[in-house]
Every structure is written in structure tokens, then in C-alpha cells.
Amino acid sequence: MSNLMKAIQINRFGDRSVLELNDIEIPTPAANEVLIKVKASSINPVDWKIRAGYLQPMLNHPLPLTLGWDVAGEVVAAGDQVSHLKVGDAVYSRPDIAKNGSFAQYMTVVADEVALKPSALTWQEAAGVPLVGLTAWQSLYEIAKLEAGERVLIHGGSGAVGQFAIQLAKLRGAYVYTTTSSRNTDLVISLGADQAIDYHNEDFSELKDLDVVFDTIGGETQAKSWQTLKKGGRLVSIANSPDAATAAEHGVTPFFCFVQPNREQLEQLADLANAGKLKVNIDSEFSLADLAKAHERSETGRAQGKIIINIDA
Numbered sequence: 001m002s003n004l005m006k007a008i009q010i011n012r013f014g015d016r017s018v019l020e021l022n023d024i025e026i027p028t029p030a031a032n033e034v035l036i037k038v039k040a041s042s043i044n045p046v047d048w049k050i051r052a053g054y055l056q057p058m059l060n061h062p063l064p065l066t067l068g069w070d071v072a073g074e075v076v077a078a079g080d081q082v083s084h085l086k087v088g089d090a091v092y093s094r095p096d097i098a099k100n101g102s103f104a105q106y107m108t109v110v111a112d113e114v115a116l117k118p119s120a121l122t123w124q125e126a127a128g129v130p131l132v133g134l135t136a137w138q139s140l141y142e143i144a145k146l147e148a149g150e151r152v153l154i155h156g157g158s159g160a161v162g163q164f165a166i167q168l169a170k171l172r173g174a175y176v177y178t179t180t181s182s183r184n185t186d187l188v189i190s191l192g193a194d195q196a197i198d199y200h201n202e203d204f205s206e207l208k209d210l211d212v213v214f215d216t217i218g219g220e221t222q223a224k225s226w227q228t229l230k231k232g233g234r235l236v237s238i239a240n241s242p243d244a245a246t247a248a249e250h251g252v253t254p255f256f257c258f259v260q261p262n263r264e265q266l267e268q269l270a271d272l273a274n275a276g277k278l279k280v281n282i283d284s285e286f287s288l289a290d291l292a293k294a295h296e297r298s299e300t301g302r303a304q305g306k307i308i309i310n311i312d313a
């Protein structure tokens with residue numbers, strides 16, 4: 001194979017015009033890494049937040065940077081220390097966000113961040129799972145420690161994270177309220193939500209004595225959520241850090257989750273998908289060359305599931 005590949009990179013931070021389709025060298029895997037031939041990737045809001053430079057104070061990315069932190073593809077080379085994967089394996093991952101991403105024909109990933117792709121899912125569906133699936137898993141299961149019978153309010157149920165959160169909360173045996181637009185009511189109910197609250201026309205803050213709020217929206221939505229929780233309740237946000245003083249006033253424990261790579265959790269998500277217990281809704285699909293259009297779709301804030309980038313699927 002030629003030692004060059006196509007990749008979407010940025011050389012400076014800014015609007016969608018900074019996205020460049022470049023020919024760059026195919027990376028070589030380190031001893032603990034695999035080289036993945038990327039079949040499909042997906043967009044997350046973090047892609048355009050990083051592109052715009054909003055996360056630079058936290059992530060300090062060197063440039064040029066290849067964006068994209070979801071991948072489904074095939075292992076084409078493995079470092080000497082890699083034992084659980086081999087050439088030819090179909091895999092998926094949410095790789096380390098500090099490194100180059102998956103909007104490229106090939107990428108290297110630390111093998112410990114890579115799991116076998118759920119065989120029941122297409123490449124596109126599988127590429128839509130890792131980042132949002134891990135976010136919902138870590139927020140609800142690891143941080144909030146959601147238990148069977150608890151009442152949870154999930155904000156943004158029609159968003160990509162929200163859709164996974166509804167499904168994981170139901171699998172845990174919780175009672176699920178979710179905020180959504182009326183146009184997405186059928187969608188969130190089909191995923192298992194017990195009650196959909198139209199955030200344009202209804203006041204979710206009338207809910208009382210909830211055990212957990214999962215906040216994927218932030219701002220005013222988070223501010224109005226404290227009063228819905230019982231004393232000793234938990235609020236986990238992925239949108240903005242909750243204020244500790246406000247949480248203390250309400251007797252609630254606040255958390256912020258920033259998703260981390262996790263192979264074991266990807267394996268458990270794959271088991272659920274293979275058992276038919278996890279649905280992946282695709283909002284739209286784009287080619288690598290049309291990546292700017294995919295960013296544009298995500299930046300509307302109106303997506304109804306995963307925005308997929310087809311690379312070699």
C-alpha cells in the first residue's frame with residue numbers, strides 16, 4: 001500500500017473553513033498500539049468545539065490535528081505488546097482525545113482502548129456507539145451509580161448521548177423522564193422513556209424528589225434542575241460543571257463527567273448491542289470530503305441521533 005492517506009486536519013482553530021482534506025503519512029503503531037483501517041467514524045459536538053479552539057485551554061492540542069474521536073474499522077497491524085487483538089479483527093473505539101483522531105483512512109490507537117466491534121451492528125452503527133455510549137455509561141452507572149427503581153430525569157433525550165442514556169437507564173431498571181421536543185416524543189418513547197416532557201411547552205422543574213438528573217444541556221436547564229432532586233440526590237452534567245454551592249443549598253451531590261476511553265465498558269456495550277438491547281439511530285451520513293457539512297449538521301443542535309462519516313465502509 002502507498003504510505004499516504006487522506007485525513008481531515010486543522011492547522012489553525014476557527015470556523016468550518018479551517019477543515020482541510022490532506023494527504024499525510026499513514027502512522028506506524030507503537031508496541032502497545034494497533035493500526036486501524038477506518039471504515040466509519042462519527043461526529044460529536046466535541047469535534048467542532050475543538051475545531052473552534054474552545055477546548056484548547058484544557059486539551060492543548062498540537063497542530064496540525066486530525067479530528068474525530070469515534071472509530072469502527074479493521075486491524076491491519078499490531079504492535080509487539082498487543083495480545084488481545086490481531087490483524088483482521090473488526091474493532092471499535094473511543095480513542096484518547098489528546099491524540100490524532102479518526103477522520104482519516106487509518107489511525108493508530110492504544111490497544112487497551114479498543115474492543116471487538118459488535119457483530120450485530122453495521123460499521124456505521126458501530127461507529128456511533130463508543131463516545132456517546134461510554135459517556136452515558138460512565139455518567140449513569142459509574143458516577144451516579146443509578147439503581148433499579150430510582151427515578152431519573154435525562155435532559156436532551158433525542159440527542160445522541162440522551163438516546164443511549166435512556167436505554168442504559170431502562171436496562172438498569174430505573175423510571176425515566178426525559179426532556180425533548182414534541183417532534184421527538186415517539187423517538188424517546190420507542191427507546192424506553194417512561195415520560196417525555198416537551199421542553200418548549202411544559203415545565204420539567206415541576207418534577208419533585210428525583211434521585212438523579214443527567215444533564216446533557218447545561219445553562220438554564222441545569223439551573224432549573226436542582227429543585228427537582230430529593231435531598232441526597234445526584235446531578236451529573238456533561239455540559240458544564242455544576243456549581244458546588246448551589247448543589248449544597250439543595251442538599252444534592254454534583255458531578256461533572258468528561259468521558260474516558262474504556263475497553264471493558266465497550267465490550268459490555270457490544271454485548272448489549274449483540275443481544276438486541278441497544279439501538280443506534282443514525283441522523284445522517286457524510287463522506288470524508290463532505291466533513292464540513294457534517295459539522296454544520298451537528299452545530300445546528302437539532303440532530304436526532306448519530307452523524308456518521310463513511311470512510312471505507
Ligand SMILES: NC(=O)c1ccc[n+]([C@@H]2O[C@H](COP(=O)([O-])OP(=O)(O)OC[C@H]3O[C@@H](n4cnc5c(N)ncnc54)[C@H](OP(=O)(O)O)[C@@H]3O)[C@@H](O)[C@H]2O)c1
Nearest residue numbers: 045135156158159160161179181238257258259301302303
Ligand atoms: N463531557 C463529556 O464527556 C461529553 C461527552 C459527550 C457529549 N458531551 C456534550 O453533551 C452535549 C450533548 O451531546 P450529544 O452528542 O447528545 O448532542 P446532539 O446529539 O447534537 O444533541 C442534539 C439534540 O439535543 C436536543 N436539545 C437541544 N436543546 C435541548 C433542550 N434545551 N432540552 C432538551 N433537548 C434539547 C435536540 O432536540 P430538539 O431539536 O428537539 O431540541 C437534539 O435532538 C454536547 O454539548 C456535547 O458536547 C459531553
